[in-house]
Amino acid sequence: MSRHDVVIVGARCAGAATAMLLARRGLKVLAIDRGTYGADTLSTHAMMRGGVLQLSRWGLLPRVIAAGTPAVRRTSFHYGAEEITIALKPGDGVDALYAPRRTVLDALLVDAACEAGAEVRYGETVIGLLREGERVAGVATLDAEGRPRAIHADLVIGADGIGSAVAREAEAAVLRQARHATATVFGYWAGLEIDGYHWHYVPGASVGAIPTNDGLHCVFAAVPPERYRAAFRAAPASGLRAALQAVAPALAARVEQGRQSSGISAFAGRRGFFRQASGPGWALVGDAGYFKDPLTAHGITDALRDAELLADAVARGTPRALQDYAAERDALSVPLFETTDAIAAFDWDLPRLQSLHKALNAAMKQEVAAMLARATHLEEAA
Ligand SMILES: Cc1cc2nc3c(=O)[nH]c(=O)nc-3n(C[C@H](O)[C@H](O)[C@H](O)COP(=O)(O)OP(=O)(O)OC[C@H]3O[C@@H](n4cnc5c(N)ncnc54)[C@H](O)[C@@H]3O)c2cc1C
Numbered sequence: 001m002s003r004h005d006v007v008i009v010g011a012r013c014a015g016a017a018t019a020m021l022l023a024r025r026g027l028k029v030l031a032i033d034r035g036t037y038g039a040d041t042l043s044t045h046a047m048m049r050g051g052v053l054q055l056s057r058w059g060l061l062p063r064v065i066a067a068g069t070p071a072v073r074r075t076s077f078h079y080g081a082e083e084i085t086i087a088l089k090p091g092d093g094v095d096a097l098y099a100p101r102r103t104v105l106d107a108l109l110v111d112a113a114c115e116a117g118a119e120v121r122y123g124e125t126v127i128g129l130l131r132e133g134e135r136v137a138g139v140a141t142l143d144a145e146g147r148p149r150a151i152h153a154d155l156v157i158g159a160d161g162i163g164s165a166v167a168r169e170a171e172a173a174v175l176r177q178a179r180h181a182t183a184t185v186f187g188y189w190a191g192l193e194i195d196g197y198h199w200h201y202v203p204g205a206s207v208g209a210i211p212t213n214d215g216l217h218c219v220f221a222a223v224p225p226e227r228y229r230a231a232f233r234a235a236p237a238s239g240l241r242a243a244l245q246a247v248a249p250a251l252a253a254r255v256e257q258g259r260q261s262s263g264i265s266a267f268a269g270r271r272g273f274f275r276q277a278s279g280p281g282w283a284l285v286g287d288a289g290y291f292k293d294p295l296t297a298h299g300i301t302d303a304l305r306d307a308e309l310l311a312d313a314v315a316r317g318t319p320r321a322l323q324d325y326a327a328e329r330d331a332l333s334v335p336l337f338e339t340t341d342a343i344a345a346f347d348w349d350l351p352r353l354q355s356l357h358k359a360l361n362a363a364m365k366q367e368v369a370a371m372l373a374r375a376t377h378l379e380e381a382a
Pocket residue numbers: 009010011012013014015032033034035041042043044045046047048124125126127159160161162164165184267285286287288294296297298299300301303
């Protein structure tokens with residue numbers, strides 16, 4: 001038996017960032033992940049400004065850059081044949097966007113958590129919650145050899161992804177559910193020589209190219225689930241090629257000339273949700289608490305944002321602070337969530353999609369402004 005201030009289940013972008021922030025505040029933190037250090041996961045990993053801002057504020061952006069992650073200084077939206085390119089406005093420590101592989105990002109967050117004094121354990125699976133009366137008081141785990149262990153903590157944080165065991169065991173209510181979900185297939189290519197993020201759209205499909213580590217591009221296609229079942233599920237590689245050809249023939253040609261450096265990964269889609277963010281002795285962060293369709297590439301940014309909102313609430317140490325965390329998470333997330341759901345419907349024409357992207361951009365600006373205001377407030381209070 002062991003006792004910690006906080007046990008965090010899941011040690012990727014949400015869990016490792018939360019562990020780091022809490023350990024930096026002097027709490028005794030244990031993060032547990034059933035996976036392995038530096039393992040990949042299903043994600044096209046493009047970060048938006050808010051996520052890069054967080055890494056910069058935490059002093060971790062130099063590590064992302066040192067890992068050879070290419071700077072993304074412009075984003076091109078292709079609406080059919082029309083291209084709109086937006087240059088990133090440098091400022092507030094963000095001079096570019098980045099799309100680090102999860103093998104890079106999650107590992108460096110874990111390193112930073114350990115440097116701050118958190119303990120991170122891999123190969124251990126949380127199978128249940130311990131309770132003292134109504135209150136969650138720790139986790140029950142199985143280690144890699146199947147040995148049971150009880151770990152007591154004042155607070156259990158579920159950062160264990162979409163299928164969160166903490167959410168299930170704590171019976172976290174689903175507060176809001178999306179109506180739509182898209183399926184995604186993606187892989188990695190070398191030699192594409194494409195600058196910046198490229199997002200291409202035609203009614204019923206989207207494809208894109210995201211520059212990442214080791215000179216590779218992540219190339220993806222996103223389609224409605226029925227199209228995925230009909231054309232992608234059995235043969236994702238040819239489905240991806242066909243979608244590239246149909247949506248963005250010039251990108252398809254580059255991909256044909258490039259060198260494929262991975263297999264094709266597939267995500268069949270899952271409707272987004274908000275779960276109750278906390279209860280007595282527990283809280284949720286990252287996809288465990290709030291998930292939305294990956295088509296707007298914002299999950300990592302959300303996770304890094306909410307890691308800070310939650311860590312601040314935990315440091316305040318009152319039930320009211322956890323309620324404020326939920327309120328702040330929802331206020332910043334609902335506009336992103338609803339707009340993402342409308343985009344994921346794939347029922348738009350291109351002018352309508354452009355107006356949805358404007359709404360998304362406004363919500364992201366609001367999010368960045370809120371994080372900057374919070375940073376200023378913290379600096380003034382220090
Ligand atoms: C196809 C696809 C493409 C995406 N593309 C983008 C993108 O371009 N940009 C973007 O920002 N976001 C993207 N996302 C979303 C992003 O990947 C997620 O929002 C992000 O991974 C959430 O991080 P997390 O730390 O909350 O959870 P996860 O990354 O899911 O990590 C959860 C961790 O918990 C561990 N765990 C789970 N259960 C247990 C247990 N019982 N015991 C111990 N450990 C446990 C797992 O091993 C895992 O390591 C994409 C998602 C998908 C599916």
